[in-house]
Amino acid sequence: MMDWAAGKDDPVLALDNISVQFDKRCVLKNVNIRVYPGEFIGLIGSNGAGKSTLLKVILGLLSPTQGTVQVGGPADGKGERLMGYVPQKLFLAPDIPLRGRDLVALGLDGHRWGIPLFSKERKRRVSEILEAVDAARYADAPVGQLSGGEQQRLLIAQALLTDPQILLLDEPLSNLDIKSAYEVIQLVSRIGREKGIAVILVAHDMNPLLGVMDRVVYLADGKALMGQIPDVFRSDVLSDLYGYPVEVLNVQGRIMVVGGRNFENNGYPREAICCESNEVL
Numbered sequence: 685m686m687d688w689a690a691g692k693d694d695p696v697l698a699l700d701n702i703s704v705q706f707d708k709r710c711v712l713k714n715v716n717i718r719v720y721p722g723e724f725i726g727l728i729g730s731n732g733a734g735k736s737t738l739l740k741v742i743l744g745l746l747s748p749t750q751g752t753v754q755v756g757g758p759a760d761g762k763g764e765r766l767m768g769y770v771p772q773k774l775f776l777a778p779d780i781p782l783r784g785r786d787l788v789a790l791g792l793d794g795h796r797w798g799i800p801l802f803s804k805e806r807k808r809r810v811s812e813i814l815e816a817v818d819a820a821r822y823a824d825a826p827v828g829q830l831s832g833g834e835q836q837r838l839l840i841a842q843a844l845l846t847d848p849q850i851l852l853l854d855e856p857l858s859n860l861d862i863k864s865a866y867e868v869i870q871l872v873s874r875i876g877r878e879k880g881i882a883v884i885l886v887a888h889d890m891n892p893l894l895g896v897m898d899r900v901v902y903l904a905d906g907k908a909l910m911g912q913i914p915d916v917f918r919s920d921v922l923s924d925l926y927g928y929p930v931e932v933l934n935v936q937g938r939i940m941v942v943g944g945r946n947f948e949n950n951g952y953p954r955e956a957i958c959c960e961s962n963e964v965l
């Protein structure tokens with residue numbers, strides 16, 4: 685794991701005082717996050733904690749009610765081109781006339797209509813990235829007939845095609861079995877470190893990420909805590925974040941947060957005033 689605290693590098697992503705309010709409800713409250721090149725960040729939180737909302741803000745798809753987002757350093761205003769995004773789910777009909785390599789190539793010009801044109805250079809880049817994610821052997825199969833894990837690798841390849849500085853993955857493990865989830869985590873971690881790409885991976889359960897995460901961003905009730913795992917996953921720290929007692933248990937190497945939901949409000953985060961700031965540990 686990298687020594688992020690030593691961080692000589694400038695952050696590739698800086699979120700300052702981000703708040704998001706829908707109607708009267710504050711979903712994110714004064715969130716501050718710095719992400720450095722090559723870091724692996726787990727973005728963890730229960731249902732409705734605000735993970736997708738935070739991703740949308742980072743991607744520039746949602747304007748925060750307050751705060752600023754800076755991607756790629758102060759002088760580099762290229763925004764979304766510096767980010768690769770792997771969506772939560774891919775719904776593909778089994779008979780869709782798209783091969784694995786066509787899906788990957790959409791990463792280059794998916795914003796244009798139609799199947800991408802294949803120049804020599806494009807073909808080379810697509811083949812190279814297919815090798816990097818170990819998906820070359822099924823690159824010519826119809827994507828709709830591939831397994832969830834195989835489709836996930838193709839989506840990761842697609843997101844990596846433009847050499848992003850940041851790779852954002854929205855719950856990439858939710859539809860995978862344990863072995864496929866492990867392989868996807870190892871793959872993303874290896875590529876992130878080799879290429880110096882900062883990875884932000886959204887998950888409900890951080891246990892599969894314990895061996896690879898440099899830092900965690902833990903969201904609860906719209907507030908965020910960012911730090912290394914032993915600093916964040918402490919009963920006193922998380923009780924403070926939730927505003928009521930929760931226990932952090934270590935059960936045979938798995939970390940569990942018990943009692944960290946507000947069930948009195950149907951499981952939704954409590955309403956709160958956008959005035960609290962998150963702590964970067």
Ligand SMILES: Nc1ncnc2c1ncn2[C@@H]1O[C@H](COP(=O)(O)OP(=O)(O)OP(=O)(O)O)[C@@H](O)[C@H]1O
Nearest residue numbers: 706711729730731732733734735736737738952953
């Ligand atoms: N456009 C919107 N208008 C109103 N409320 C919204 C909107 N988008 C999200 N919300 C609410 O904000 C809260 C956070 O939603 P978000 O999707 O970010 O949570 P999440 O942590 O990604 O949840 P999950 O793990 O279930 O996907 C939810 O209560 C959701 O209903």
